[in-house]
Every structure is written in structure tokens, then in C-alpha cells.
Amino acid sequence: MPYDLVVIGTGPGGYVCAIRAAQLGLKTAVVEKEKTFGGTCLNIGCIPSKALLHASELYEEAGHTFGKMGIRVGAPALDLAAMMKFKDEGVDGNVKGVAFLLKKNKIDSFQGVGRIAAPGKIEVRSADGKIETAETKNIVIATGSDVARLKGIEIDEQRIVSSTGALALAKVPEKLLVVGAGVIGLELGSVWRRLGAQVEVVEFLDRILPGMDLDVARQFQRLLQRQGLTFRLSSKVTAIDAAGEKLKASVEPAAGGTAESIEADVALIAIGRVPYTQGLGLDAVGVKFDNKGRVAVDAHFATNVPGIYAIGDVIAGPMLAHKAEDEGVAAAEIIAGRAGHVNYDAIPNVIYTFPEVASVGRSEEELKAAGIAYNTGRFPFTANGRAKVNLTTDGFVKILADAKTDRVLGVHIVGADAGTMIAEAAVAIELGASSEDIARTSHAHPTLTEAIREAAMAVEKWSIHM
């Protein structure tokens, strides 16, 4: 009997889609080419990076802030191998969790590279060359993304690394050159700076974090510089010579001009990610791509070929695990005949550095470009009681609300725990709340979340603690 659904790829998009489909009574299977489930996010992305960010943050705190709170532990010593083991165990626990959930939901799994031989037919080639075939009424492509490469620069994952290599360096580099000031470059740059590397970030644009609210990005850059990261904006790395003991990177002004040479022990190429569709056979079945090489889908995640859907990093939209998950749920519901939907205006975006940066909804630049009149409420953590006692006063909350209706359009936070706090703002935007709704909602004292409330009060100029 054919499956109702076969999902290719078990990242956060694929495995969540399969579970939701099984919950709705669809006979479901997944195909995964790697040995473990969980995709980029669990194996070489969100989870290992957050493990290293957490451990390195505590390492830095032990060295810098414990003493201020009366905790004398002496200078902390780094055992990098043990830190990597801690990270690997965290990954292991998470990927095993996915295996358990797939089994619990009676989802079959095929291990090997999946190829769509025809609509309704998937061939899976395992590592030993054996081919199995699965017949299915529906297919969801959830094959994710891969590292974007720089022409002429070969990633060896030892000295010239992608995020994958940067999550597993055997020793702390004296100098780390980060190419690209996006989320991944800044998170991993922060990890290695905390562990002792000198970190220089080269960015093509004249700002860090493209797409993020500019005011937030500027403040965040200042904070990172204070921590010791250095930035070369409006610059591009054109070549890296790996012949000598040190790498020699050629760096030119973005607009062209004289090249300079920067020495480094390790170079992290973090210029973004590209959709991954290798080996899927999409051309042969006639699945169309958009102009950026992503699988083209309609509002129901359907490709142009009936019965073939796509979700996650392989389609348009922010390359985020929870966006992939949300699409996985919606696609499964649509295939099961329900009304699945994703609200792209309410997807939070978090950078897990210290302080964290989190946002949901529109930036000021986007509102200006769209000609939408808005009011701004802003509140700094220096005026928040809990932040003061915790010694985490860096950053602020900014709320952007529609000038006519007061509806919350965007919330931006730089500060400790911003990534956890942004959930409140996401709920507010999802439910169409006004800034006054947030301002009049009781927030526990003393918490950092009071800064969100105060920023909401500031929209109508009545914040109490400023």
C-alpha cells in the first residue's frame, strides 16, 4: 500500500511535518541521507552552536563577573576537548529525541539519498548502493540548505572553515577571520573570542546584520566592539592563500580598489546559505525553481507538480528552524485536507550572543519604505531593576506601533535573554495587540520583561521608570 506522505529530509521542517501528518492519520515515512535525524539545525546548526555559546558565555562570566558578585573561583581554565564533548552530547540527546518521536508516531524511515523518480515515486539509495523504492500519494521536499561558498576559496573545514568546521575546531585560533557579519558569523565569532581568539569580521555591506533594524544593528556592533571584536565593513575577501603557516586573506574595498593582506590562523566563511536540492532529480520531474535557485511553491507549499510540496530552507523566506517547523505543520495540515497557514509577519529572529538580539515584525526601515506612519517606544535596560542587579544593563527594547491604530508592528530587543523575551512580542503581533495592550498587561517584578512593558508605555509617552 502506498504512503499518504513521504518527507525527504528530517531537519526541523521535515521531521515536524512528518509528525503532524502522522497525528492527522496519514501513513507517513521520512527519508534521510545522514546517519542521524534532525538536519542542519540539530546536528551542525542551532543546537551545537547554542551549546558552545552557552558554555563560552559561562566561561567568560566566570572570568569577569563572578568576582563582582563575591564568587571567588580563580581564573577559569579552558578544557576545549571537554567543551566539545559537552556540545556533542547535547547534539546526541537531541537527535535521539527525534528518532524517538518518529518511532512513537509510527513513522517509517528510509536511510539514504532520496530521489524523486516520478510524482508518487521515490528512490532511496543507501550508502552501500542499495536502492529501495517508496510509493506515495504526496511528497514533501524538506532538504534544507548548504553553506554558500566564495568563488576560488576552498573550504577544508580545518583552517578555512564553514560553520560546520567552526563548531569543531581542535584548538583556539590565535586569530580568527570571519567573512560575513550575519548571524552565524557573529555567533561563532563571539564563541571563539570568548575562548581567547582575536576576531576580525569582514563584511561586504556598510553595516552588520543585513535586514535587521539599523538602530539595533548599530548598537549591537558597538557592544561587540567593546567586547573586542573588530569590524571591516564595506570590504570583501577576494582570495585566501593557505600555502604558509598563517592564512593570508586579500581584502579589498567592496567597491574595488587596493587589496590588503590580513593574516589569520582560521578563516570562517559565513556569507550565508543556499538551498540544497542536489540529487533530488527535480529537473527530471519538472519541479520549477525561483530566480534564487529555491524550490518555487504557492501559498499552500505546493510546487508546480501535483502531489509535490516543499518547505523550510529550500523555499523562500527566512532560513530559520522555527519557520521550517511552522511550514512543516501547515503543509501536513493542507495535505490532510485542513487549513494550514503560516503568519510570516510574526516569525521571531534571534541572535544568541551576549547580549542577545531579538526581533519580530517590521524594522523602522521597512515601515518607512512601505510609507506606514508609526510611533516608537523605547526603554533601556539601564533603567530596569532586574538588569541592574544582574549586571546586564546593555541594550534596550524598541516597540514600533501603527500611528493610527496603535497596533504593534515591530518589536526589537538588544539585551540579556532577548531571545526568550521576544515570545511575548510574537504573541502580541500574532493576536493583533496594540502597544497599549502590552502596556496594560501586568508583568512580574522584578523581571527583564518589564522593559518590554515600559517600552510599550513609552509609545504613548507614559513610561514610569524613565
Ligand SMILES: Cc1cc2nc3c(=O)[nH]c(=O)nc-3n(C[C@H](O)[C@H](O)[C@H](O)COP(=O)(O)OP(=O)(O)OC[C@H]3O[C@@H](n4cnc5c(N)ncnc54)[C@H](O)[C@@H]3O)c2cc1C
Ligand atoms: C551554525 C548554524 C546555526 C544556526 N542557528 C539557528 C538558530 O539558532 N535558530 C534558528 O532558527 N535557525 C538556526 N540555523 C538555521 C537552521 O539550522 C535552518 O533554518 C533549519 O535547519 C532549516 O530546516 P530544514 O528542515 O529546512 O532543513 P535542514 O535542517 O537543513 O534539514 C535538511 C535535511 O535533509 C536531508 N537531505 C537533503 N537532501 C536529501 C536527500 N536527497 N535525501 C535524503 N535526505 C536529504 C539533509 O541531510 C538534512 O538532514 C542555524 C544554521 C547554522 C548553519
